[in-house]
Amino acid sequence: MGDSFYPLLGNNGYDVIHYHIDLDVEPSENTIDAVTTLTAVATEDLEQFNLDFLGLEVSVVSVDGVEAEFSRDGQEMTIQPVEPLPSGAQFTVAVSYSGTPQTIEDPGVPVTLGWHSASGVIYTASQPSGAMTWYPNNNHPSDKATFTFQLTVPDSVTAAATGLLSEETSADGLTTTTWHMDDPMATYLAAVYIGDFERHEQRLADGLLIRDYVPRGSDASVRDSLAVAPEAIRFFEEILGPYPFDAYGTIVMPFPLGFALENQTLSIHGPNTIYPYVIAHEVVHQWMGDSVTADDWSQTWLHEGFAHYLSLMFFADLTGQELVAIMAEEHRELSVAGTSPPGAIEAHELFDFNTVYRRGALTLYALHTLVGDDLFFSIVRTHYDQTAGGNTNTDLFLGIVDDLAGSEAVSLVESWLYDPEMPGIVSGPTL
Numbered sequence: 001m002g003d004s005f006y007p008l009l010g011n012n013g014y015d016v017i018h019y020h021i022d023l024d025v026e027p028s029e030n031t032i033d034a035v036t037t038l039t040a041v042a043t044e045d046l047e048q049f050n051l052d053f054l055g056l057e058v059s060v061v062s063v064d065g066v067e068a069e070f071s072r073d074g075q076e077m078t079i080q081p082v083e084p085l086p087s088g089a090q091f092t093v094a095v096s097y098s099g100t101p102q103t104i105e106d107p108g109v110p111v112t113l114g115w116h117s118a119s120g121v122i123y124t125a126s127q128p129s130g131a132m133t134w135y136p137n138n139n140h141p142s143d144k145a146t147f148t149f150q151l152t153v154p155d156s157v158t159a160a161a162t163g164l165l166s167e168e169t170s171a172d173g174l175t176t177t178t179w180h181m182d183d184p185m186a187t188y189l190a191a192v193y194i195g196d197f198e199r200h201e202q203r204l205a206d207g208l209l210i211r212d213y214v215p216r217g218s219d220a221s222v223r224d225s226l227a228v229a230p231e232a233i234r235f236f237e238e239i240l241g242p243y244p245f246d247a248y249g250t251i252v253m254p255f256p257l258g259f260a261l262e263n264q265t266l267s268i269h270g271p272n273t274i275y276p277y278v279i280a281h282e283v284v285h286q287w288m289g290d291s292v293t294a295d296d297w298s299q300t301w302l303h304e305g306f307a308h309y310l311s312l313m314f315f316a317d318l319t320g321q322e323l324v325a326i327m328a329e330e331h332r333e334l335s336v337a338g339t340s341p342p343g344a345i346e347a348h349e350l351f352d353f354n355t356v357y358r359r360g361a362l363t364l365y366a367l368h369t370l371v372g373d374d375l376f377f378s379i380v381r382t383h384y385d386q387t388a389g390g391n392t393n394t395d396l397f398l399g400i401v402d403d404l405a406g407s408e409a410v411s412l413v414e415s416w417l418y419d420p421e422m423p424g425i426v427s428g429p430t431l
Helices: 220-226 228-240 276-285 303-317 323-337 353-387 394-405 406-417
Strands: 012-024 031-042 049-054 057-063 069-073 076-081 090-101 114-119 121-125 145-154 158-161 164-171 174-185 194-197 195-201 208-216 251-252 265-269
Touching: 031 195, 049 164, 057 069, 057 076, 057 121, 069 303, 076 323, 158 174, 158 195, 208 220, 208 228, 220 251, 228 303, 265 276, 265 394, 276 303, 276 323, 303 323, 303 353, 323 353, 353 394, 353 406
Parallel strands: 012 145, 208 251, 251 265
Antiparallel strands: 012 031, 031 090, 049 076, 057 090, 069 076, 114 121, 121 194, 145 174, 158 194, 164 174, 195 208
């Protein structure tokens, strides 16, 4: 795909339409027996093509029901169908595989990625590269697809996935659940969770399903902490428009995590991150990051800068604090810590809190200060509306700023995004 930071992730030549991931999981042994089927369209004539897939033992690969030759070299699986695929042809690829998925190290993040097994719980956390540890895919956010998950696990545990639960059957001590994600989703946002969890559901006034998973027997304070999520959804709907998916929820691990992650429709938290700012941060990512996704990993400020600023706006509204004071403190902290410009990061700065989150948020705050409420919210809403369900980049955002606010606003945003020296802060809007 030619990604700036991950040149080996993703493959040209085809566009995935749908993934069907069928996983039989034995949690006590951390083993899987799986078949992932991709439905795709060739975008050029293909004598062979590649999937991203790392580890696990592959037994059979078929293309349109006919067994195909394949080879593997690191994360690259090369598949050669019996007959070449002409440009424009729709085809299916089924990969049968088994074993114990392994986590991977990624230089862009400080935690291991992919399929995790810990303290009797299995969970996936894949941003940016870890999805290829547990299912074969076209592992780049510029190729989104719909998903079906079919999870078979022992009756003693609960299985959940991103999307909507559509079916549940039990037989011979096993339970199979089927989940559908009918909106486009990047591969890194697909997730499954297996463990001793309780499911709690509610529907908001407009019918939106909220389903949360907490460790069985959790103190009531855990569920009480999650009650802020519907408030955050309503707050962000006022800014960005209707919630983009069919459901939302949070799954809380029974142990602390070094992160929280916005897996599409079902964010993952540890008990150490279920407080309002972080919950709101993962909620707003459903719009900015999940529905609208950067087309290159060098553009992560478009996810994290927006999420940090908008969730600070929510936090100010929730607590009655002045946004001006909060952003002044953000600027002070950043001045002390030092920063690089968020529009010109290096791979190791992919999720640097000061550079990407804080300075990204201050970029938006500076724009907000310059143009005022009405125009700022028009810019943000237009940015979301134009690429909802798809991909974006900084140039597209700057084009919207130029169209709606003019060259002075563009210059201001560019100074925050690209100048080595951080600009000064000015008095902000009263919200």
